[in-house]
Amino acid sequence: MKKLLFVLISIGIIVGGFYLFFKKSNEPVKEEQQEEEKIPEYAYLMNDKGIFSKYYDKAFAKLKELTIDEKIGQLFLVRVPESDAVTILSNYQFGGYIIFDRDVRNTNKEGFIEKINSYQSVSKVPLIIASDEEGGTVTRVSRYSSLVPERFRSPQEIYSNGGMDAIREDTINKSAILKELGINVNLAPVADVSNNPNDFIYARTIGLDAEGTGKYVETVIKASKGTDVSYVLKHFPGYGNNVDTHTGIAYDERSVEAFKTVDLVPFKVGIKAGAEAVLVNHNIIVNMENNIPASLSSKVHELLRNDMGFTGVIMTDDIAMDAIDKYVDKPSVKALLAGNDMIIISDYERGINEIKEALENGEITEEMIDRAVMRTLAWKYYKGLM
Numbered sequence: 043m044k045k046l047l048f049v050l051i052s053i054g055i056i057v058g059g060f061y062l063f064f065k066k067s068n069e070p071v072k073e074e075q076q077e078e079e080k081i082p083e084y085a086y087l088m089n090d091k092g093i094f095s096k097y098y099d100k101a102f103a104k105l106k107e108l109t110i111d112e113k114i115g116q117l118f119l120v121r122v123p124e125s126d127a128v129t130i131l132s133n134y135q136f137g138g139y140i141i142f143d144r145d146v147r148n149t150n151k152e153g154f155i156e157k158i159n160s161y162q163s164v165s166k167v168p169l170i171i172a173s174d175e176e177g178g179t180v181t182r183v184s185r186y187s188s189l190v191p192e193r194f195r196s197p198q199e200i201y202s203n204g205g206m207d208a209i210r211e212d213t214i215n216k217s218a219i220l221k222e223l224g225i226n227v228n229l230a231p232v233a234d235v236s237n238n239p240n241d242f243i244y245a246r247t248i249g250l251d252a253e254g255t256g257k258y259v260e261t262v263i264k265a266s267k268g269t270d271v272s273y274v275l276k277h278f279p280g281y282g283n284n285v286d287t288h289t290g291i292a293y294d295e296r297s298v299e300a301f302k303t304v305d306l307v308p309f310k311v312g313i314k315a316g317a318e319a320v321l322v323n324h325n326i327i328v329n330m331e332n333n334i335p336a337s338l339s340s341k342v343h344e345l346l347r348n349d350m351g352f353t354g355v356i357m358t359d360d361i362a363m364d365a366i367d368k369y370v371d372k373p374s375v376k377a378l379l380a381g382n383d384m385i386i387i388s389d390y391e392r393g394i395n396e397i398k399e400a401l402e403n404g405e406i407t408e409e410m411i412d413r414a415v416m417r418t419l420a421w422k423y424y425k426g427l428m
Contacts, residue, residue, distance in 0.1 A: 209261045292326065383414040
């Protein structure tokens with residue numbers, strides 16, 4: 043009797059085990075589990091949960107539609123050529139154009155808007171139209187009363203008259219003016235820390251310490267949201283008291299710790315506030331990567347990407363500056379290898395030829411190009427341009 047009871051219990055256990063196994067295996071997989079197991083097609087290029095990640099699928103789909111020449115064109119943020127700008131853009135399909143004084147003088151508002159519209163009309167991918175409108179010593183369109191009634195004031199003047207509230211109001215008003223003109227990216231604010239009037243960069247800064255500069259940057263970035271004009275933090279990793287890199291090389295011999303405690307503070311605050319792009323300077327940061335300008339330094343870009351967690355667009359300062367142009371061979375290739383997504387350039391033919399040659403000889407890969415272009419495309423979707 044005991045033996046029979048033992049057999050019956052054993053059979054019951056086995057049957058129950060099979061039931062539970064099949065019941066569990068037939069249960070639907072939870073939605074969260076399905077999402078975790080699904081690896082997006084673009085993951086080999088972009089695999090973060092960053093600021094533009096909501097648009098990676100659209101950016102990847104657009105990327106696959108572009109030819110290799112069109113993808114190379116998207117790498118460049120180009121100074122508007124002096125002549126035939128529409129034809130040249132039609133041929134090369136740049137990522138964007140930068141507006142300088144020569145593109146503005148001798149024109150009125152209607153003529154300028156028509157010019158910008160002519161650029162957008164021949165671009166297969168909507169253009170970044172950028173300009174340096176820091177206010178004060180660095181302005182482009184606002185120095186011409188035919189376009190803007192009053193020249194944009196410097197951050198220091200605005201702050202001294204009304205504090206951060208005035209900075210916020212100025213950002214909103216400035217953005218509305220730029221948007222009307224067709225400019226969708228302002229290469230500002232200057233996030234460099236300087237409170238010494240003798241520094242080259244001082245007049246372009248807010249003139250406060252690291253904490254005050256961080257508050258200024260945060261105010262500008264937050265105020266810009268919803269205006270349809272993006273703002274770019276510059277000049278990473280901080281300009282310090284260095285000389286003008288428009289005219290030569292600048293060596294910055296400060297310690298990495300000095301950067302972390304002062305210069306990087308406003309950039310960290312700006313990134314947390316939602317900064318979409320960061321511009322890297324041409325100073326040689328000796329204690330990060332000796333003899334290599336920051337804009338072309340992989341270690342400086344790793345600091346920005348990995349240590350500071352920035353997922354937006356990284357761009358070089360203008361590689362036509364003497365600090366690059368006179369001393370560096372194949373700067374466009376070095377810029378891409380370092381980790382830039384966009385390269386600010388005047389001599390676009392040289393830059394494009396350098397990239398093509400490097401691609402042919404294996405110095406760079408198409409995947410490197412794709413990664414940079416995909417991030418820029420995702421930015422354009424995020425901005426609502428596409």
